[in-house]
Amino acid sequence: MDLNLSPEEKQFRDELRVWLDANAPADWHEWREKPLEESFPYLRAWQRKLDEGRWAAVAWPKEYGGRSATLTQQAIFWEEMARAQAPPMANSLGLGLIGPTIIVHGTEAQKKRFVPKILSAEEIWCQGFSEPNAGSDLASLQTQARLEGDHYVVNGQKVWTSYGWVGDWCELVVRTDSSADKHKGLTVLLVDMKSPGVEVRPLRQMTGESEFNEIFFRDVRVPAENVLGPVNGGWDVAISTLMYERGSYGARLHLIFKRNIDRLIQLSHVFQKAGQPAVRDPLVRQKLAQCYAEIEIMRWNQLRAFSRISATGVPGPEGSIQKIFWSELNQRLQQVAQELLGPYGQLVAGDIRAVDNGFWPYGYLRSRGNTIEAGTSEVQRNIIGHFVLGLPRSY
Amino acid sequence: MEFGLTASQQLLKDNARKFFAGECPMDKVRHLMEADTAYDDTLWADMTDQGYTGIIFPEEFGGVGLGNVELILLMEEAGRALLPGPFFSTVVLAGAVIDCVASAALRQKYLTRICSGDARSTIAMLEANGSWDPVDVRIATLNGRLVGEKLFVPDAQVADFIVVVARDGIFVAEAKAPGIDIQLMKTLDLTRKLYTVRFNNTPVERLGNVTGLARALDVASTALAAEMVGGMQRTLDVTVEYAKMRKQFGKPIGMFQAVQHQCADMYLETESARSAVYYAAWALEENMPDAAVAVSIAKMYASDAARTVGNRGIQIHGGMGFTWESDLHLYYRRAKASETTFGDSTYHRERIARLVFDAGIASSQSA
Numbered sequence: 001m002d003l004n005l006s007p008e009e010k011q012f013r014d015e016l017r018v019w020l021d022a023n024a025p026a027d028w029h030e031w032r033e034k035p036l037e038e039s040f041p042y043l044r045a046w047q048r049k050l051d052e053g054r055w056a057a058v059a060w061p062k063e064y065g066g067r068s069a070t071l072t073q074q075a076i077f078w079e080e081m082a083r084a085q086a087p088p089m090a091n092s093l094g095l096g097l098i099g100p101t102i103i104v105h106g107t108e109a110q111k112k113r114f115v116p117k118i119l120s121a122e123e124i125w126c127q128g129f130s131e132p133n134a135g136s137d138l139a140s141l142q143t144q145a146r147l148e149g150d151h152y153v154v155n156g157q158k159v160w161t162s163y164g165w166v167g168d169w170c171e172l173v174v175r176t177d178s179s180a181d182k183h184k185g186l187t188v189l190l191v192d193m194k195s196p197g198v199e200v201r202p203l204r205q206m207t208g209e210s211e212f213n214e215i216f217f218r219d220v221r222v223p224a225e226n227v228l229g230p231v232n233g234g235w236d237v238a239i240s241t242l243m244y245e246r247g248s249y250g251a252r253l254h255l256i257f258k259r260n261i262d263r264l265i266q267l268s269h270v271f272q273k274a275g276q277p278a279v280r281d282p283l284v285r286q287k288l289a290q291c292y293a294e295i296e297i298m299r300w301n302q303l304r305a306f307s308r309i310s311a312t313g314v315p316g317p318e319g320s321i322q323k324i325f326w327s328e329l330n331q332r333l334q335q336v337a338q339e340l341l342g343p344y345g346q347l348v349a350g351d352i353r354a355v356d357n358g359f360w361p362y363g364y365l366r367s368r369g370n371t372i373e374a375g376t377s378e379v380q381r382n383i384i385g386h387f388v389l390g391l392p393r394s395y
Numbered sequence: 396m397e398f399g400l401t402a403s404q405q406l407l408k409d410n411a412r413k414f415f416a417g418e419c420p421m422d423k424v425r426h427l428m429e430a431d432t433a434y435d436d437t438l439w440a441d442m443t444d445q446g447y448t449g450i451i452f453p454e455e456f457g458g459v460g461l462g463n464v465e466l467i468l469l470m471e472e473a474g475r476a477l478l479p480g481p482f483f484s485t486v487v488l489a490g491a492v493i494d495c496v497a498s499a500a501l502r503q504k505y506l507t508r509i510c511s512g513d514a515r516s517t518i519a520m521l522e523a524n525g526s527w528d529p530v531d532v533r534i535a536t537l538n539g540r541l542v543g544e545k546l547f548v549p550d551a552q553v554a555d556f557i558v559v560v561a562r563d564g565i566f567v568a569e570a571k572a573p574g575i576d577i578q579l580m581k582t583l584d585l586t587r588k589l590y591t592v593r594f595n596n597t598p599v600e601r602l603g604n605v606t607g608l609a610r611a612l613d614v615a616s617t618a619l620a621a622e623m624v625g626g627m628q629r630t631l632d633v634t635v636e637y638a639k640m641r642k643q644f645g646k647p648i649g650m651f652q653a654v655q656h657q658c659a660d661m662y663l664e665t666e667s668a669r670s671a672v673y674y675a676a677w678a679l680e681e682n683m684p685d686a687a688v689a690v691s692i693a694k695m696y697a698s699d700a701a702r703t704v705g706n707r708g709i710q711i712h713g714g715m716g717f718t719w720e721s722d723l724h725l726y727y728r729r730a731k732a733s734e735t736t737f738g739d740s741t742y743h744r745e746r747i748a749r750l751v752f753d754a755g756i757a758s759s760q761s762a
Contacts, residue, residue: 001397001398001399001400001401001404001464001673001677002396002397002677003396003397003398003674003677003681004396004681005396006396009396072396265751265752268752279748279752279753282745285744285745285748285752286741286744286745286748288748288752289695289744289745289747289748289751289752290695290744292747292751293671293691293692293695293696293744293747294696296671296674296688296689296692297667297670297671297692297696300398300670300671300673300674301666301667301670303396303398303670303674304398304399304666304669304670304673306398307397307398307399308399311399318666320659321662321663321666321667324659324663325663325667378652378656380659381652381655381656381659381660382652382655382656382659384658384659384662384663385649385652385655385656385658385659386655388659388662389635389655389658389659389662390635390639391635391638391639391647391649391650391655391658392639392646392647392649392650393650394650394651394652394655
């Protein structure tokens, strides 16, 4: 056990620091509050720049434009990005989830065709997984694809698709064999979102924004060469994408949580409780300290998971712990923020008295989705129960 | 950066698990807890042979010279076995305090006895006010002698010398010294006995200043939290096995999500406590700026998690879990006693608040 950075890790960090000092944009703060629709070209340009420096996908193998970075180096990458207050990248699903899945399951032609444009943000990717009747029970999805000559013809509906409105391509899970067992009749298709018959509609969520979309497919023709992985073997391909979702996200989240608790501690010196700064109130201290502690533990859990994963090379079911831990922690943190701010906690963006331009009431509502998105807490506990502890399947 | 165990650390942990399983199985634990002292000569000698009594002490005193990380791995396995007797009080309490506060000559004098297995020891800290904060200690020496009473002193009956925290310093009293009176307190945890120790003009030797105590208490708190993690792991393992085997409504109860999800939470709580303990041990070893905060995070989280894991484990065992025959209540009792030892989660949250919000100590950074 040695949590000091190794010489290679230090070198990685220093090289990145120098690059970020020279290249990270200075005007991100002017853009960060704007709607994603407005800032998206800016984020694309930033990702292109990162790719030119070979920093867009450090986790990817070197031969595909990455740096074969270890998990620790990936964590260093996100820490340094946060330190430099650098913007996020436009093609986050392509870089984090779909690119790695194509690299593992794709044909040489597919890798050559898709991977470079994921890196450069020339083609933005979205994920067509959930359906109105297939959420936690993803394998029961009903979107159909039937082979007609050298094309699949797709009909059905997807929902909760992030980046659907800007997506050029979609990793789409479809049913290709309705007679087979539900896990065995699925196939993953790489679908051009400009194909005739694809219709994208915004899905307005309880925060009022539309981060997600519904996508309708009506007789959409997809060339058979765009099957990713084996026909009717799509479940394993989809699962590997979901594993990346649970595995790599945590390092970035920790930095966001860290920033939030630091801000709350600052605010506790400003906001009053019973005629004195809230930071003097014993209950406020207890609650903030609990959040602070859990945010630290979140990071240590991740570092331990990194060490386990680096032995096997792929994230495993232990990613479910991180998902439960951060999502439930964020909901508690947002509640503590509300208690700290009192009546000011309800002032949303645009009100002249809003704290941090309404970040906290937004965060409170947005965190409600955390235990649902990317696999509900219930599904994560099923995964731990069955795949980690070896308990019999409950469903 | 590597948060996994090295090969030699893993070997030490595996060996400790085998050793305790062989030399201190549950029937032995139950036998020892019925005795006043929970102490066994043979077990102590075997532990000495393994080098456990000298694990963190320098080789010049007959120790093994390993670090905090190795200590907590051993403590984790001791906790898993619910090891009774004075190992914790001797090595982790008295030993760590002596190592942190005493001069080389005094360390030589006392640590040599501990490493060789010749002496058992403990620390007398708490007084009637029940406070874990050293500033609340009232007892003090006069002309090299102590008068007063200490409470909740672990394993005092089998101690050969007792380390005493006084207002004017840290002192050592030989157990056979005049004026010492030791009485068993009747407590919840049957496997770790607590005593009152009364000093009536007892001659003592000065070890050092109270200022050195903070680090020793941090070492001990982390080790205790590690022991709690071992107890949690055992409770989890036993419970998962039971949930696979026990059938109701024609199915293993572990198939029901109400049960399965509790097991998942036990796993999450155990693993998270382990992450916090391992980090704290490493941070102490490396003298990281956030070491004290990390220790409080570990003790805070483990204190709540050990209780919660115990609750879930007993609940899943149903009526069987509520019997005397089940081992779960022995772990549950230890968890409760450990929760309050060195301060419960409320105490440590306040300590985190003081260190972070008031003093502005930065949190951990990999850089």
